[in-house]
Amino acid sequence: MTTSLARRRTTAAALGLASALVLAACANPTDGGxxxxxxxxxxxxxxxxxxxxxxxxxxxxxxxxxxxxxxxxxxxxxxxxxxxxxxxxxxxxxxxxxxxxxxxxxxxxxxxxxxxxxxxxxxxxxxxxxxxxxxxxxxxxxxxxxxxxxxxxxxxxxxxxxxNLAFEAKKGSGLKVTGPADVAGRTVAVGSGTNQEKLLVEWSKENEKAGRKPVDIKYYQNDSDTYLALQSGRIDLYLGPNPTAAYHAATTAKTEVVGTYSGAGATLQGxxxxxxxxxxxxxxxxxxxxxxxxxxxxxxxxxxxxxxxxxxxxxxxxxxxxxxxxxx
The missing domain is CATH 3.40.190.10 (Periplasmic binding protein-like II)
Known part of the structure; x- marks a missing residue:
């Protein structure tokens, strides 16, 4: 399946993420959760x-x-x-x-x-x-x-x-991500050993080759630490799976998806x-x-x-x- 993609889904119909703690907070105890x-x-x-x-x-x-x-x-x-x-x-x-x-x-x-x-x-x-x-x-x-x-x-x-991957930002950030230039010089959290890390590293290299600032990549042990850093302004963006990012944004209303991208890059559907x-x-x-x-x-x-x-x-x-x- 190939497509000319960076598949920019602005509404995250494919939802996604919160940690188990966030989910518990969103659950309705009167209907079994x-x-x-x-x-x-x-x-x-x-x-x-x-x-x-x-x-x-x-x-x-x-x-x-x-x-x-x-x-x-x-x-x-x-x-x-x-x-x-x-x-x-x-x-x-x-x-x-x-x-x-x-x-x-x-x-x-x-x-x-x-x-x-x-x-x-x-x-x-x-x-x-x-x-x-x-x-x-x-x-x-x-x-x-x-x-x-x-x-x-x-x-x-x-x-x-x-x-599909998603860039998540603090709600009202005004950020939009459609390609490497949009994350140049930004502080972005990502999971170690994931394909989204691979994509982010490549984008950082592209920025340097183009004379732009590299991405300041950060790693956190768990989602709670990542979202705390996002809310406090220690990081600008979090790059993760689109389902989890969109779910988190939908259930907390504290963040928003500001860009999506195929997990396999611009020319191939991941x-x-x-x-x-x-x-x-x-x-x-x-x-x-x-x-x-x-x-x-x-x-x-x-x-x-x-x-x-x-x-x-x-x-x-x-x-x-x-x-x-x-x-x-």
């Missing part, structure tokens, strides 16, 4: 934040289940991993502070249904997702993982959502994918399972319940072009 966010232009959707999720389910498909490597079939479980540092509506904790919920777990459970396996979801730090995949401790990652050319050397990918160790034999059944749920409508129901319909794909691609090494 819900919050309301924009789903698509002009529409709203209520998100259930409680542990009783009543997830969208589907049936096993024997022909696709038979594609799963025998070792996993015998085990009967699909060992899945997500980042413990993620946030709503991607992966986060319900109001009981122990049940893992979000669009990523919902899609993982749906794929496991098709494969006739029980989904076991583990949450770990971002870097340990890949350590666990490398060691075969986990079968697949469902954690807002972007397809990149560098990662394709070690991992196989089955895509399931578009990847894609989020289920991630497996290269040549593990699992990527095809994952892609086939995703195609099945896209076809039977359950995939659309999952995205809709999390306000992410605008990030839908029409087909799961195996190892498509990813974020270039130079991001140019």
């Amino acid at each position: 819900t919050t309301e966010v924009a789903a698509t232009s002009g529409a709203r959707t209520r998100i259930n934040l409680g542990p009783d999720q009543d997830r969208v389910t589907t049936g096993k498909v024997d022909s696709i289940a038979a594609e799963v490597p025998e070792k996993i079939r015998r085990r009967g479980t699909l060992e899945l991993v997500a980042s413990s540092g993620s946030a709503a509506p991607l992966t986060f904790y319900a109001t009981d502070n122990k049940t893992v919920i979000g669009v990523e777990p919902d899609l993982a459970y749906l794929v496991a249904d098709v494969l006739g396996l029980k989904a076991d979801i583990h949450t770990v730090s971002w870097e340990n997702i890949f350590v666990g995949l490398d060691s075969a401790k986990y079968d697949a990652g469902f954690s807002n993982i972007t397809v990149t050319e560098e990662r394709k050397e070690k991992y196989d990918f089955a895509t399931y959502r578009e990847d 894609l989020i994918a289920a991630t497996t160790k290269k040549d593990s034999g699992l990527v095809k059944p994952l892609a086939d399972a995703l195609d099945h749920v896209i076809g039977n409508g359950t995939y659309a129901k999952v995205l809709q319940r999390w306000g992410l319909s605008d990030e839908a794909v029409t087909k799961s691609q195996i190892n498509p072009p990813g974020l270039p090494r130079t991001n140019k």
Whole structure:
């Protein structure tokens, strides 16, 4: 999927983020814990934040289940991993502070249904997702993982959502971000080891080559520290996944999305994918399972319940072009 993109979505229909603490503050205790966010232009959707999720389910498909490597079939479980540092509506904790919920777990459970396996979801730090995949401790990652050319050397990918990034600023900042020049000399926070960090580093280099000031890149341990820095003026912007940034802006009214960009750069639509160790034999059944749920409508129901319909794909691609090494 290529497009001339920097996909400037000014209204964040694909919503997104808050930490579990922010979500708890937004929950309505009288209705079991819900919050309301924009789903698509002009529409709203209520998100259930409680542990009783009543997830969208589907049936096993024997022909696709038979594609799963025998070792996993015998085990009967699909060992899945997500980042413990993620946030709503991607992966986060319900109001009981122990049940893992979000669009990523919902899609993982749906794929496991098709494969006739029980989904076991583990949450770990971002870097340990890949350590666990490398060691075969986990079968697949469902954690807002972007397809990149560098990662394709070690991992196989089955895509399931578009990847769009967002620049978030303090509400009323007057800032707008459409390209590298707009962040020249700005102080911008970003997550370490993420593809948004890669993009920001490349933009900073472009600025220096053009005779502009580089980006002053900052790193924080958690979202709470990042947003405290944003509100206090210690940073100008935060670059993160569009779903999480837009959710945070919608539920707190303290920040705003001031620019969006494809996670793969200006000329390629970034894609989020289920991630497996290269040549593990699992990527095809994952892609086939995703195609099945896209076809039977359950995939659309999952995205809709999390306000992410605008990030839908029409087909799961195996190892498509990813974020270039130079991001140019």
